[in-house]
Amino acid sequence: MSTGASNAVMPGRVLFARFVLLAIISAVVGLLTHYVWGLNQQQTISVTVFLVIILSTLFFWDFRLAIAFIGLPVLMLTGAMEMECFKQHCSLDVILFLIGMMVVVGGLRDLGFFTWIIQGILKIKGMTGPRFVLITAVASALSAAAVDEVTSILFMAAVVFQVCDVLKVRPIPFLIIAVMATNVGSAGTMLGNPVGILIGSRAGLTFEDFMVWSFPVMLLSLVTTVAFLMLWYRKEIHELSERMEQRRGHALPLGPTVRVPYMKGLLLLGGTIGLVALHHRIELLLGLQTNTVLYMAPLVSAGIVMIWRRERARHYIEHDVEWWTLIFFLMLFGVAGTLQYTEVTNEIAFSLTRVLGDQTDTLVPAIMIISAIGSAFIDNVIFVAAFIPVVQEMVGAPGTVHPLWWALLFGACFGGNITMIGSTANIVALGMLEKRYRTRVNFLEWFRVGLSAGFVAGFVAWLALLFTGPLMLAGAG
């Protein structure tokens, strides 16, 4: 993902050096694609511009939207893209879905739903270190799957900070566990990660497909990841147990709790998830196009929230919806369409199958590794947006449940654990840590545990896909 460093405070010399590096890499890759790979002029322009946008998220995180704004006209003016193509690829359905979910999350927070969950964890009797880790990890993963990874980490970090503050222990290990569980959990459903809804949208997959083929694999990966992390941080967890024991000895709670009227929030979330879960059945019943109800469900819930709490409606839209991110996604999805428009994705798919063959057993780990490594260093949404047309070329018609889609999903979500900039949840959590404790996690400290955890989760997912892949293909056939 991004470097996380603000470009606004970066010295001009560093900015210039990064700009030169970006220009050199883009130019070299552009020339190589033209002279070595044999792409035509339009294909070379689309690859170069798209690469500039990807690299700008790495080098100039603050300017990513500005660069996407400039990149689109460059593609249009050079004939590497048309407005129709942009409209076709900008995934407005995904953007509307995310807007709806963000408003719902704002409503849930106001209604005390997250407060209720946190208090529920704090009130658990006989809490020990391992139990706390298990509960926070499972809660992080499930809440990521139920709402989204960023919301999940926002309130799970609050639990970790609260407990670590009162017990005077270092919060970093427990925050890392919660973030990594969030990333794994975000692969469980379409709601967990923008990557999930994007893949679902382009591949024509339903919520039920995710529940059948992705959710169980996510649970398996979660169990192994948490087991690994508990082993990795055994000393810290033991220390936490000791402090909890001492605190219990003094009959002290882990934090103040109050009576929370949680039922309205529970009803809102339950209704939204229920509608999302049943979208395919409703679509079949009403004879609607695939995923129509899926995209509209969060909007219906958001509309109800805004009528119900009309005095806060403007706040939800203006403050709870991440417009900056969503506009970037919109531009990015549209710009990524240039690769398909100029048929670069065909070329990539052709080259990949020429090198790796067309056997699913070989392509699954390859796609998983490529997407994991890609997502570890650049925004996983960018990577997946660019890679979806390539997988589409390999898979064929949309609406087919194919192991390659899940390989892309698991690679992108689990790959987020590899580096501290690998997912939005990581960056949000580290930002909270820095703001509260004025401390940073060392890149290598994260990388050592992240690479291992990412490998463990990815390995389990690969094994699972080895077994489920033939079932999917048989079902599709």
Next chain:
Amino acid sequence: MSNKNPRFSALFAPQQILGGLEGGRLSQIIHRLVASIGDIERSVDIEGAYQLVLGREGCGVMLVQPGVAVVHVRSEGLKQLRIALASSREGFACSHEQRGYECVGENFGPVNIAVLMMAPTEDPAIYLRAVAALTAICKREGFVEQLLGQEDPERLWELFEETGERLPEFVEARHIMRTDYSELHVSDSLCMAIDLFCREGIGEYPVVDADGDLVGIVSEDELIRLCLPEYITWMEDLSPVLNFEPFAEILRRERDMPVMEIMAFTEHYATVDESTPAIQVAKVMMRRDVRQVFVVRDNQLMGIISIRDFIQKVLRA
């Protein structure tokens, strides 16, 4: 003599010393000291400088040692720091009733030695450097008593000269730190911390262990956060907390809850060594976004420097 760190005695001459006075009001003595500097600095507006000294509220007098008070004023037109001093066995009375004189320092009694420092506006640090040198001189065993035993200005000046004390090249943390601060001990109760917050109106206090080592800080922010954690503030509906329900636990336990419960550790506060340049202290404050810095020697708390100290000692003084 080095230009960078001149001898303290080189900043004045016997003509600027009024020795063996019988006492009187400090304000009157200050007036005479300003006039004595005016004798050698014709360009200085003596009456204006005097009024400026009187106009100082709250920081007019600084005690560098018990009985040794420094009054400072900046004056346009001065080319170098000028010092004048007066001594009295009986002591000068600090006239509290006179607006503009409020004595700073917990051990304030009669002032036996009054030192006036007039500094050029172009040199913000010179006064603090001179105060640092004067403090070092006055800390010498028996020096103040020796001064009070002499009346002859020539001899008094020689006593300063004999010390050979020079101005430091730059102001260090120990020169501007406050040593008259309140602190909490790890065994103190939360109740004591709350009392301190209410009584002194300061937002955070250092917590030291039995050896005097700094182990953390206790702040009002942390106290409020303990009562009202972030997750409770997320709710828009205030009805569950309308009567301060989350505070109940604290109220029940404030007498037996140690300050350790709300103590923040090293990442929440900044420390510097005594020898850290004062400007570096200011930089630390800005970088760490803290309002005060703790001065330590091998983790032993020696003093506190707050943003207000900077304003008072560098800008206002």
